[in-house]
Amino acid sequence: MSDSVLPQVREQYEALPYPPRDPDEERRRLLPTWLDSLSMINHYCFAGRQDFRRGWRVLVAGGGTGDATIYLAEQLRATDAEIVHLDLSAASIAIARRRAEIRGLDNIRWLQASLLELPRLGLGEFDYINCSGVLHHLPDPDAGLCALLAVLAAGGAIGVLVYATYGRTGVYQMQELLRRINVGCGSIEQRLDHARQLLAALPPTNWFARGEALVSDHRRGDAGIYDLLLHAQDRSYTVEELYAWLHDTHGLHIEFSDVGRGRAPYLPALVLAPRRPPFLDAVAHLPLRQQQAIAELLGGTLVTHSFYLCHGARVAPYGDPQYIPFFCHEPVTGPELSAIIHRSTEVPFIMRHSHTGISLPLDVGRFGKFILKYIDGRRSFAEIFALVRGEEKFRRSPPDDATLFADFAPLYGFLNAIERMLLTHRPT
Secondary structure, eight states: OOTTTHHHHHHHHHHSOSSOOOGGGGGTOOOOOGGGOHHHHHHHHSTTOOOOOSSOEEEEETOTTSHHHHHHHHHTTTSOOEEEEEESOHHHHHHHHHHHHHHTOOOEEEEESOGGGHHHHOOOOEEEEEEESOGGGSSSHHHHHHHHHHTEEEEEEEEEEEEBTGGGHHHHHHHHHHHHHTTTOOSHHHHHHHHHHHHHHOOTTSHHHHTGGGOOGGGSOHHHHIIIIIOSSOOOBOHHHHIIIIIIITOOEEEEOBTTTBTGGGOHHHHHTTOOOTHHHHHTTSOHHHHHHHHHHHHOOOSEEEEEEESSOOOOOTTOTTEEEEEOSOSOOHHHHHHHHHHOOOSSEEEEETTTTEEEEEOOTTTHHHHHHTOOSSSOHHHHHHHHHTSGGGSSSOOOHHHHHHHHHHHHHHHHHTTSEEEEEOOO
8 A cells, every 4th residue: 555545444443343243243153255155156267067176275455353364264163274364453353263262263364564575575376366446445456356357366366356336425424524514523533523413414405315225334333434424545437437447457257246146137127027118128139338327327226346356257147957946045945936836816926025125027937946946055957857757737748957957047047137146066
């Protein structure tokens, strides 16, 4: 970091570790971090073929108070994996270490340093790097990215979260407003006091007040208010800016996955569902990055962009009978969803997903409800399809694999787009 910014950022996170966490809560719950689910990492970055059991190395770059570090270490507890937690703030590391101690995690190495120092630290290479909420706080985000790429193993992947421009429109107006109000304020407490006063007095016409439902950090106490509205270094990105930076400049493949919603906010048809205006037919023929840029503008709800970066696309392929489909991020089971479709009299079937709020007319096909009935997270498509062909009504003219994959594609496509169905390959 530049000499002018680094002391302010260090001062902030030493005084106000972020995100604010009470280590004792580890006794009651494990806090998941969306991109760091091993199932997601495997599906999107390792073609569903990574088993994580042998010598896997993880770097959490800018790990803060430890959310990603704890979640990854807990998932990898029974392996020989090593997790390196790197952060600028001693206060943040102390909280993260206490969380790990309470959980009895001994697979974490702790290091206080800037991620810009990575190429000189001699840490070796990493199979997966988490860098969530960090690059957008660097004066030169590309220098940070290059530092991460320098320690990424061949075939490795990076999970990134950066701020999104359109959903944070009101945030940036508030930041500018507070910069003007805080002229001459030398202390963190003075700046915080002005921010608290401002939040309590905002008129409803203010853009932050209008879009306040999109952000929540200011409700997390002083650390959240400061990180959201008073940070010394903060920038954001649009979809097109991310492609220009990461894909066009560095040749990296991008897989977006918004927290809780998957790719839905990046797909125009799902942003507008259940409405389908005629222009969507033309949009569907545009390159994917243009569709995603349109969706970002259509929805307006993206306050962050979270995504995986790889050298080349390595998503688990739909259409291979040896892959195993499974549900994730969702309590529903295959048989339960099959029963819902069986009972429905709607034509077409309306898929209503409560968490994302999406209601979508969906072609469930002739065989979809039978395929769902046999999805249990252990059977491969080959085994599921054999059971479907064994159903009494299909024995006379059993469908082949190609027919079943084509029939199930709309259902799988929707469930995968919202990250409720992923694929894995049986370990060899």
